[in-house]
Amino acid sequence: xxxxxxxxxxxxxxxxxxxxxxxxxxxxxxxxxxxxxxxxxxxxxxxxxxxxxxxxxxxxxxxxxxxxxxxxxxxxxxxxxxxxxxxxxxxxxxxxxxxxxxxxxxxxxxxxxxxxxxxxxxxxxxxxxxxxxxxxxxxxxxxxxxxxxxxxxxxxxxxxxxxxxxxxxxxxxxxxxxxxxxxxxxxxxxxxxxxxxxxxxxxxxxxxxxxxxxxxxxxxxxxxxxxxxxxxxxxxxxxxxxxxxxxxxxxxxxxxxxxxxxxxxxxxxxxxxxxxxxxxxxxxxxxxxxxxxxxxxxxxxxxxxxxxxxxxxxxxxxxxxxxxxxxxxxxxxxxxxxxxxxxxxxxxxxxxxxxxxxxxx
Amino acid sequence: xxxxxxxxxxxxxxxxxxxxxxxxxxxxxxxxxxxxxxxxxxxxxxxxxxxxxxxxxxxxxxxxxxxxxxxxxxxxxxxxxxxxxxxxxxxxxxxxxxxxxxxxxxxxxxxxxxxxxxxxxxxxxxxxxxxxxxxxxxxxxxxxxxxxxxxxxxxxxxxxxxxxxxxxxxxxxxxxxxxxxxxxxxxxxxxxxxxxxxxxxxxxxxxxxxxxxxxxxxxxxxxxxxxxxxxxxxxxxxxxxxxxxxxxxxxxxxxxxxxxxxxxxxxxxxxxxxxxxxxxxxxxxxxxxxxxxxxxxxxxxx
Ligand SMILES: Nc1ncnc2c1ncn2[C@@H]1O[C@H](COP(=O)(O)OP(=O)(O)OP(=O)(O)O)[C@@H](O)[C@H]1O
Ligand SMILES: [Mg+2]
Numbered sequence: 001x002x003x004x005x006x007x008x009x010x011x012x013x014x015x016x017x018x019x020x021x022x023x024x025x026x027x028x029x030x031x032x033x034x035x036x037x038x039x040x041x042x043x044x045x046x047x048x049x050x051x052x053x054x055x056x057x058x059x060x061x062x063x064x065x066x067x068x069x070x071x072x073x074x075x076x077x078x079x080x081x082x083x084x085x086x087x088x089x090x091x092x093x094x095x096x097x098x099x100x101x102x103x104x105x106x107x108x109x110x111x112x113x114x115x116x117x118x119x120x121x122x123x124x125x126x127x128x129x130x131x132x133x134x135x136x137x138x139x140x141x142x143x144x145x146x147x148x149x150x151x152x153x154x155x156x157x158x159x160x161x162x163x164x165x166x167x168x169x170x171x172x173x174x175x176x177x178x179x180x181x182x183x184x185x186x187x188x189x190x191x192x193x194x195x196x197x198x199x200x201x202x203x204x205x206x207x208x209x210x211x212x213x214x215x216x217x218x219x220x221x222x223x224x225x226x227x228x229x230x231x232x233x234x235x236x237x238x239x240x241x242x243x244x245x246x247x248x249x250x251x252x253x254x255x256x257x258x259x260x261x262x263x264x265x266x267x268x269x270x271x272x273x274x275x276x277x278x279x280x281x282x283x284x285x286x287x288x289x290x291x292x293x294x295x296x297x298x299x300x301x302x303x304x305x306x307x308x309x310x311x312x313x314x315x316x317x318x319x320x321x322x323x324x325x326x327x328x329x330x331x332x333x334x335x336x337x338x339x340x341x342x343x344x345x346x347x348x349x350x351x352x353x354x355x356x357x358x359x360x361x
Numbered sequence: 362x363x364x365x366x367x368x369x370x371x372x373x374x375x376x377x378x379x380x381x382x383x384x385x386x387x388x389x390x391x392x393x394x395x396x397x398x399x400x401x402x403x404x405x406x407x408x409x410x411x412x413x414x415x416x417x418x419x420x421x422x423x424x425x426x427x428x429x430x431x432x433x434x435x436x437x438x439x440x441x442x443x444x445x446x447x448x449x450x451x452x453x454x455x456x457x458x459x460x461x462x463x464x465x466x467x468x469x470x471x472x473x474x475x476x477x478x479x480x481x482x483x484x485x486x487x488x489x490x491x492x493x494x495x496x497x498x499x500x501x502x503x504x505x506x507x508x509x510x511x512x513x514x515x516x517x518x519x520x521x522x523x524x525x526x527x528x529x530x531x532x533x534x535x536x537x538x539x540x541x542x543x544x545x546x547x548x549x550x551x552x553x554x555x556x557x558x559x560x561x562x563x564x565x566x567x568x569x570x571x572x573x574x575x576x577x578x579x580x581x582x583x584x585x586x587x588x589x590x591x592x593x594x595x596x597x598x599x600x601x602x603x604x605x606x607x608x609x610x611x612x613x614x615x616x617x618x619x620x621x622x623x624x625x626x627x628x629x630x631x632x633x634x635x636x637x638x639x640x641x642x643x644x645x646x647x648x649x650x651x652x653x654x655x656x657x658x659x660x661x662x663x
Contacts, residue, residue, distance in 0.1 A: 085564035102569040
C-alpha cells in the first residue's frame with residue numbers, strides 16, 4: 001500500500017519561505033489532514049506531492065521511492081481540486097473515464113470500470129450529462145470518481161468541500177469517510193476549517209507559516225494542544241497568564257496572579273519559575289451556584305459579563321476577581337430558555353483537577 | 362398597479378433606445394441595399410452603366426425583368442471556376458492563418474499578464490497604417506529586383522533550376538492575404554485561449570495526460586469557438602478580396618471580388634455585378650451554415 005514520507009521539505013518563492021523544513025509520515029490507508037490558516041503553505045505541500053511544484057530541499061518518498069524526479073502525469077497520485085476542474089466539454093462519463101483513456105485502457109475495460117465508478121458515487125443516470133448540468137454536490141462526486149477510477153495510491157483533496165453549502169458539506173463529509181474506508185486509499189486532505197478536520201481525519205497536522213506545529217489524532221489535538229497557536233486555532237479556548245511556583249512541600253504548582261493556585265496536570269518538562277498561560281475549553285468550565293461546584297478542585301467567584309445565545313448552547317463570559325475573562329458553555333437543555341444567569345449576576349465557576357493545560361512560552 | 366406600469370415603461374424605453382440605432386443601421390446599410398441588389402440582378406444593364414428602364418416607349422430597347430444574368434453565369438464555366446478558385450484561395454488563407462495564429466495566440470495567452478497587452482498591441486499594429494500601404498510594401502519585398510527574389514533565384518541556380526518570379530503569382534497573393542488577415546485570426550483565438558482555466562490543464566496532467574494529450578484533449582476542443590470565430594473573420598472577407606489579386610496577382614489569379622469590381626467599374630454591367638455579388642453571399646452563407654452545423658458540439662458548453 002502507500003506510505004508517504006516528507007523529509008525536510010522546503011519551498012521558497014523568492015525570499016519568502018512558503019514551506020519550511022516540513023517532515024511528515026502519512027501511513028498507508030490513513031485519512032490525513034493538513035490544517036492551517038490561509039497562506040500557511042498547505043496547497044504548496046499538496047502541489048509538491050502531486051508534482052506541480054518542486055521542493056528546494058528535501059525528499060518526497062512514496063513507499064520509500066523518491067517522487068521528485070517523476071513528472072506529475074506519471075505519479076500514482078491524483079488530486080481533487082477545490083474548483084473540481086471538471087472538463088466542461090466532456091460528459092460526466094467522459095470526465096470520469098479520462099484517466100483510463102489517457103492510460104490507453106481497452107474500451108471494454110473502460111466501460112466496466114466506468115459503470116462501477118458511477119455506481120460508487122451514485123451517479124448512475126448522469127453519465128451523459130455535462131458538468132454544468134449538475135449540482136455542486138454531484139460535480140464534487142464526479143471529481144472524486146474521476147480521481148479514484150484508476151486506483152491511485154494516494155488521493156489529494158485541496159479544500160474539496162469548501163465550495164459546498166453547510167448542509168451539503170456535512171453530507172459529503174460522511175460520504176467521504178465512507179468512500180475512503182471502502183477504497184482503502186491513503187487520503188491527504190487540506191482544509192482551513194477545523195471542525196471538518198476534526199470530523200474526518202485519523203490524524204491532523206496543524207500548520208502555521210510554513211511550519212508544522214503539531215501532528216496528532218483529533219481528540220488529542222483538541223485536548224492537549226502543544227502550544228498557544230494550536231490551542232487558539234482549534235476550537236474555543238480561554239487563556240489566562242500563569243506561572244509555575246514552588247509549593248509548601250517543594251512540588252510544582254500553577255499560580256495565577258490575583259486568583260491563586262490552579263490544580264491541573266503539569267507536563268514533564270515544566271519547571272519552577274516557568275511562565276505561560278493556563279488554557280481551558282469553555283465546555284470544561286462549569287458555571288453555577290456554590291453548592292453545585294463544591295466537589296470541584298478549582299472554583300472561583302465571578303460576575304456574568306456577557307452572554308451569547310447560540311441555540312444549542314449559551315456561552316457565558318465571566319469576569320474573575322483579577323479581571324480576566326473566562327468562557328463557560330452551558331447546554332440549553334430546557335426548551336425555550338436562553339439564559340440561566342443574568343448579566344451582572346454573581347456566580348461561581350469551576351473545573352476538574354485534570355481539565356485545562358499549561359502552555360509555557 | 363401604478364408603480365408596476367411605470368416600471369415596465371421605464372425599462373422598455375432604454376431597451377428600444379439601445380437596439381434602435383443598430384437596427385436602423387442594419388436596415389439602411391444591409392437590408393435595403395440587399396433588396397435593391399436582388400432587383401438589380403433581374404434587370405438589363407443601362408447603356409452607360411446603371412440599369413435599363415423598367416418600361417420603355419420603344420419596344421426595341423431592353424426593359425423590364427429578366428433572368429438573363431443568371432443564365433449567363435452558368436452558361437460559361439469560367440465564372441464557376443473563378444468562384445471555386447476564390448473559395449480555394451480563401452480557404453487556404455484561412456488555414457494558413459489558423460496554423461500561424463494558433464501558436465502565437467497560445468504563446469500570448471500563456472505569457473505573464475503584464476506582457477500580454479504589449480504583445481497584442483504588436484499583433485494589431487499593422488492596422489494602424491492603411492492596408493494598401495502594406496500591400497505596396499509586399500510588392501516591393503517580392504519584386505524581381507528585391508533581395509528576396511534574387512536570393513531565391515541564386516539558390517535555384519545552384520540546383521540547376523530555372524529562375525522564378527515571386528510577384529504577380531498565386532504565391533504573392535497568398536502571402537499578402539495571410540499578412541492582411543492574420544490579426545483577425547489571432548484576436549478571437551487569443552480572447553478564447555486567455556479565458557481557459559489553468560486548473561483544467563493541471564487536472565489533465567494530474568490524471569495522466571502528457572503535454573500532447575493535454576493540448577488535443579483539453580486546450581484544442583475548448584478553443585473551438587475561437588477557431589470558428591477567427592475562421593469566419595478571415596474566410597468571409599478573404600473570398601471577396603479584390604485589391605490583393607489585382608495588385609500582386611497574375612492574369613490567372615483574379616478572384617470573384619475582381620469580377621464584381623469589373624462589372625461595376627469596367628464593363629458597367631450592373632445587373633451581372635449584382636448577380637455575382639448575390640451568388641457570392643449565398644455561397645458564403647452556405648459555408649457558414651455548414652460549418653455551424655458541423656461544429657454543433659463545440660457550441661454546446663460555450
Ligand atoms: N507561485 C507562487 N509564487 C509566489 N508565492 C507563492 C506561490 N504559490 C504560493 N505562494 C505563497 O506561498 C504561501 C503559501 O501558499 P499556499 O497556497 O500553499 O497557502 P495555503 O495554505 O494553501 O492557503 P489557502 O488556505 O489560502 O489556500 C502564500 O503566502 C502564497 O502567497
Ligand atoms: Mg490553498
